Amino acid sequence: MASFKFDEIPYLDKMSAVFGPFDPDCEALKKDTRTLNDKQREHNKVEPSIEAAIERSGLCDGKTISFHHHFRNGDFVVNMVLDTIARMGFRNLTVAASSLNEIHEPLIKHIQNGVVTHIETSGMRGKLADAVSQGLMDFPVIFRSHGGRAAAIETGELHIDVAFLGASTSDPYGNANGYSRESEDDGTSCGSLGYAKMDAMHADHCIIITDTIVPFPNAPFGIPESQVNSVVKVDKVGDANKIGSGATRFTTNPKELLIAQTASYVIENSGYFYNGFSMQMGSGGASLAVARYIRERMLEKNIKARFALGGITGQIVEMHEEGLIQRILDVQSFDKVAAQSLKNNRFHQQIDASYYASYLNRGAAVNQLDFVVLSAMEVDTDFNVNVLTGSNGVIRGAIGGHPDAAAGASMTVVVTPLMRGRIPCVLGRVNTIVTPGRTVDVVVTDQGTAVNPNRPELLERFRKAGCIELVSIEELKDRAERLCGKPAPNDYDDKIVGLSLYRDNTVIDVIRKVKA
Amino acid sequence: MQILEVGVAGTMESSDIMVRIEPKDTEGIELTLESSVGQQYGPQIRRVILETLRSLGVTKAKVDAVDKGALDCAIEARVSVAAFRAARRDDYQWKTKGAEA
Structure with a gap:
């Protein structure tokens, strides 16, 4: 059949991925003539069980095994997988989760039994964090930002x-999504x-x-099948009620509303509120509420945002749908409205954590932010x-994208009540430094706003505006x-746990x- | 001020303190405190409670306090009201801190 001799080809030894002469009887020629449905x-790629x-x-x-935290406190995947792994007798594993939550309390027993000896995460809450x-672990927990x-x-x-990786839907080949198109x-x-x-x-x-499991292809997809080795169907990947509420509720707490309103004055007078600006709102009552005040200002002044980034909420989606925000870049959807909108x-647009915030990525979206509003x-x-x-020194939160967004944004606004109950929130020294002060420009509290001395031009603009109580x-x-x-200072041991x-x-x- | 019956003031809300004062036969204040900020402010809260009772002339009482992060001024107010109620008194002398001095 061939009109050539394989050996006559020059430089054969210098070519890669050239596997010899074609074989007319090779496996690849046997066509699979079943229907799509049968195939x-x-x-x-479906395996009958997690164990398999x-x-x-x-x-x-x-x-090292890894997990994501998109199912938040409704996640069943981490516990399900670790129970199976423990039963199968594995030991000395590293769990590299994007974050951990209260529901992951059973990790304690896997740590005590030596199944898990190392943890990497963005945060930790509840009994596991306590x-x-x-001092549960010998090896310190490594807390990293999302970036x-x-x-x-x-x-x-x-x-x-x-x-x-837990997914709301997948087809039999691993095209996976955080929602259902079917x-x-x-x-x-x-x-x-x-x-x-x-x-x-x-990985x-x-x-x-x-x-x-939905029919092939589950497109558009969050994770493509080309990156997936197998798919397992389980009864439930999570508790729908705890994965996310219908829409993130607006805070009605007057203190938080006051902070949010002040933060909106800060933004409006900062020089970063112009037609085509970009923004991110962190999680937390006050910081989410800022969106509402910003929206009013945008309508008033006929200003539109080029994009909103981050954990996306229903409020951002509403502003997008009424034409106030042109693009949404979504690394994590905070509520069902955001999840629906993504679909x-x-x-x-769905983006990955590197696109969002990696410091190695010059185009990281956080670097394109005009301002970010973050809680503390x-x-x-x-x-x-x-x-x-x-305040008692116990782990009970997550780094998240806090230091990433703070470093990337041209103006970083941190919102916090001056005190929570009797606990002061502005101190001589924080218990644990997560985001360095050099990257924080403005601190807005219910009892005054402080501007970082390395941003005198902002202070000057706010002073001129006259509507912000500056301290x-x-x-x-x-x-x-x-x-x-x-x-009273916290009572610490010398041992480093994180x-x-x-x-x-x-x-x-x-x-x-x-x-x- | 003599404690005659059980007197209660305050709520279990955040930033408040619930104070219960009851009679005690022997001399001295028996104080139990449970506080959400006990680690940081336990001694300070105890001091404010005992100081308030002392200024009211209460020397025999059993006091139970459940604190949810109340500020000192709120603690002082709740303790005073609980003591007046427990002493069946309503002749509280209203005055500002400034006027006192």
């Missing part, structure tokens, strides 16, 4: 052996799979875990922010202390064991 039923998928993955002791703070995690995964320094019943929909996309792209082996709105648990007189440990950060601290009294990493993965602070 996807009989010849696919784990076996196929070649997982062994000491490896136990870690009390820092993305960078560590991209460079291979955080190497994921097997990723277990039905209106979006039971476990979480919207964007932005953090999971990193794991799918870079050696990727397992999609879903409760809804239905052409210009609501504590701020200190150097403008450092803590969102990771509570120094030291005055805020003194006022909080006068009202609350000086808190590392707070800055977005470039350098250690910015450590978390120490609290005395019980």
Whole structure:
């Protein structure tokens, strides 16, 4: 058949991926003549159980497994997979989750039994966080920002052996989504799979875990089948009620509304509120409420935003649908309205964590932000922010994209009440530094607004505006202390139980064991 | 001020303190405090409660306080009201802190 001799081809030894002469009887020529329906039923990537998928993955002791947190506190995947892994007898594993929540309390027993010995995450809450703070683990927990995690995964320094990625829907080949295109019943929909996309792209082996298998192709998809090795169908990937509320509720707390209104004055008079601006609103009552005030100003002044970034809420979607925001870049959908919008709105774009915030990525979306509004648990007189440990020194939060957005945005506004109950939120020094003060420009509280001295031009603009009560950060601290009294210092052990990493993965602070 | 019966003031709301004062036969104040900010402010809260009772002349009482992060001024107010109620008195002397001095 061939009109050539294979050996006559010059430079054969210098060519790669040239596998010898064509064989007319090779396997590849045997056509599969079944129908699409039969093919996807009989010849696919679906494994009968998590156990079978784990076996196929070649997982062994000491490896790194990963998870995402798009199902938030409704996630069943982490517990389900770790129970199976424990039953199968694996040990010394590293869990590299994009974040962990209260529902992941069963991790405690897997740590005690030696199944899990290392944890990487953005945050931790509830009993697991309490136990870690009390010295549960020998190896410190590594807390990374979303951008820092993305960078560590991209460079291979955080190497994921097997990723277990929950998905609201998948087809039999692993095209996976955080919503369903087939039905209106979006039971476990979480919207964007932005953090999971990193794991799918870079893990050696990727397992999609879903409760809804839809016909091929599940397009458009959050995770493409080309990155997926197997698919497992389980009863439920999560608790729909805890994955996300219908729409994030507007706060009715007058203190938060006052803070939000002040923050909107700050934005309006900052020089960054112009036709074509870009913004991000962090989670938390006050910071979410800013969107409402901004919307009024935009209508009033006939200003439109080029894009909104981040964790996306129903409010941002509404503004998009009424034409006030041209594009949405969504790494994580905070509520069902946002998840629905991702599915239905052409210009609501799903992005991965590197696109969002990796410091190695020059085009990272956070770098294109005019301003960001972020919450804080504590701020200190150097403008450092803590969102990771509570006032008692116990882990109870997450770094999230806080340091990423703060570093990227041209103006970073941190909103916080001056005190929560009796706990002062502006202090001489935060318990744990998460976001360095150099990247924080304005602190808005219910009892005054402080501008970082390295942004004198902002102070000048706010002073001219006249509608913002300007004070120094030291005055805020003194006022909080006068009202609350000086808190007794926390009682720490020397033992380091956690590392707070800055977005470039350098250690910015450590978390120490609290005395019980 | 003599404690005659059980007197209660305050709520379990955030930033408030619930104070319950009841009679006690022997001399001294028996104080139990449960506080959401006990780690940071426990001693300070106890001091304010005992100081308020002392200024009212209460020397025999059993006091239960459940604190949800109340400021000192709120603690002082709740303790005073609970004591007046427990002493069946309503002749509270209203005055501002400035006027006192």
